[in-house]
Amino acid sequence: MKTMKKLLSLLLVATTILSFGACKKEKDSAGENAGATVIFRDFENWGPDFQTTQLMLNFGKVSRNEELEFVRSGAYSCKIQPLGTRETNTKPMLYWPTISTTFDYDVSDFKNLDYISFWMYNASEEMEKVTVGMVTGIETVDKISTLSGDTFSLPSKQWTQVRYYIDFNAAAIASKVTPEMISNVQGIYLQFENTQSSYVKDAPVLYLDDMKLCYKTKDAEIKDAFVLEPNEICDFERVFQWYTFKPNIAYTGSELCIPEVKVVKASEHDIATTSGQYAMQLTVKSGTDTTSTKQPCVSFIKELLQRSDFTKIDPKDYDNTYFSFDVYNVQEEQFRFYVWFHADVTATDENGQPINPYVFRTEFDFYAQPKTWTTFKIPFSKINSASYIKDQKHRSVYNESAYAKIKTPGEFNLCWLEKDTVGGDKVFYVDNIRITQG
Numbered sequence: 001m002k003t004m005k006k007l008l009s010l011l012l013v014a015t016t017i018l019s020f021g022a023c024k025k026e027k028d029s030a031g032e033n034a035g036a037t038v039i040f041r042d043f044e045n046w047g048p049d050f051q052t053t054q055l056m057l058n059f060g061k062v063s064r065n066e067e068l069e070f071v072r073s074g075a076y077s078c079k080i081q082p083l084g085t086r087e088t089n090t091k092p093m094l095y096w097p098t099i100s101t102t103f104d105y106d107v108s109d110f111k112n113l114d115y116i117s118f119w120m121y122n123a124s125e126e127m128e129k130v131t132v133g134m135v136t137g138i139e140t141v142d143k144i145s146t147l148s149g150d151t152f153s154l155p156s157k158q159w160t161q162v163r164y165y166i167d168f169n170a171a172a173i174a175s176k177v178t179p180e181m182i183s184n185v186q187g188i189y190l191q192f193e194n195t196q197s198s199y200v201k202d203a204p205v206l207y208l209d210d211m212k213l214c215y216k217t218k219d220a221e222i223k224d225a226f227v228l229e230p231n232e233i234c235d236f237e238r239v240f241q242w243y244t245f246k247p248n249i250a251y252t253g254s255e256l257c258i259p260e261v262k263v264v265k266a267s268e269h270d271i272a273t274t275s276g277q278y279a280m281q282l283t284v285k286s287g288t289d290t291t292s293t294k295q296p297c298v299s300f301i302k303e304l305l306q307r308s309d310f311t312k313i314d315p316k317d318y319d320n321t322y323f324s325f326d327v328y329n330v331q332e333e334q335f336r337f338y339v340w341f342h343a344d345v346t347a348t349d350e351n352g353q354p355i356n357p358y359v360f361r362t363e364f365d366f367y368a369q370p371k372t373w374t375t376f377k378i379p380f381s382k383i384n385s386a387s388y389i390k391d392q393k394h395r396s397v398y399n400e401s402a403y404a405k406i407k408t409p410g411e412f413n414l415c416w417l418e419k420d421t422v423g424g425d426k427v428f429y430v431d432n433i434r435i436t437q438g
Helices: 002-020 046-050 168-174 239-243 315-320 392-397
Strands: 037-041 060-065 077-082 093-097 113-122 128-140 143-146 150-154 159-165 187-192 206-215 232-234 245-249 260-265 278-284 296-300 321-329 335-343 362-368 373-379 409-415 426-437
Touching: 046 060, 077 187, 093 128, 113 128, 128 159, 143 187, 150 159, 168 239, 187 206, 245 260, 278 296, 315 321, 315 373, 321 335, 321 362, 335 373, 362 373
Parallel strands: none
Antiparallel strands: 037 206, 060 077, 077 206, 093 187, 113 159, 113 206, 128 143, 128 150, 128 187, 232 426, 245 296, 260 278, 278 426, 296 409, 321 373, 321 426, 335 362, 335 409
């Protein structure tokens, strides 16, 4: 009988969730919100504040708090205890939909939304982090699409006001942003660090209150943010370049090894850059498999090469032109990196099935020397050489001449071997990705 009751409860929950998307209230015009501040969630009421909260797989726990010490205003706040998936290091995420037919609201039009504001209290002993971003599509309860968000630090034992500014120009650097998307944002998400535990007692404790939508008096405009100097690819001095890369795993492997990457002011880390003030800080996360040749990586978007002078080099100059960049190795020992180049293509096998683009790559390796900057230079004449393809079946159907990695470049990757990460995290700085001659 208990099993039957539980099944009926789950069916009712599923029915409720599905009913939210059944129809849609006509949204208010942008003019009605111009310059206004709208309370999105103050957590004073069970519905919609808690009732519409969507927890992604293995999030952890969310509950209603009435301890006034952890309430910013009113009588209640939202208590959050994030976990995530321990086995794969998936980060816990929750979101609140911007549309609800049950509660008769629609705030999905972000055309003139300036920023999202809320307060968080970190009751844990250590500093915690929260990433805030936009949900652009909801396929199922467990599958959503998002735009890259911004990450904020939450000092221990205090309230922190978070302001997430809506910048579609920045989001458009790494993702396709359309006018339809801007006027139909599906939700607001929060993502936290993985706790590396399956038990709520081990989760950090955070409290959320007073989430508001703050509007501008005019609509946002999407502008072309790409502005590059001759031979510049990415030196991290321009804000838009901070959105051109992401941590990744080239071949499916342990997500424990997904690196941490961010742009930092180098002087604050006692590092002198090779160009400007900023560099990308790369924290290579420690794996556990001493034999694994899986390759975690940082992936740079294809637009960096496509919009730079990379595609404009005359073939007669390929032997004397180089893709160059600098890496500072903080460690006491050298570390081996790999650079992968791809063409912007989609290939299929003889059965018409998509082939993993990572098998069609040109691969180079180099060693970052300890306690110094190492400059790595790859001649253009080698970038467009034959792809590294293990599978003879794929090689037989691959037309190399159709996928030029210089004239139609795809993304490029900075990679390393998982087995080389075992033993502890390692920190590096990457700077001044450029084209050089001679």
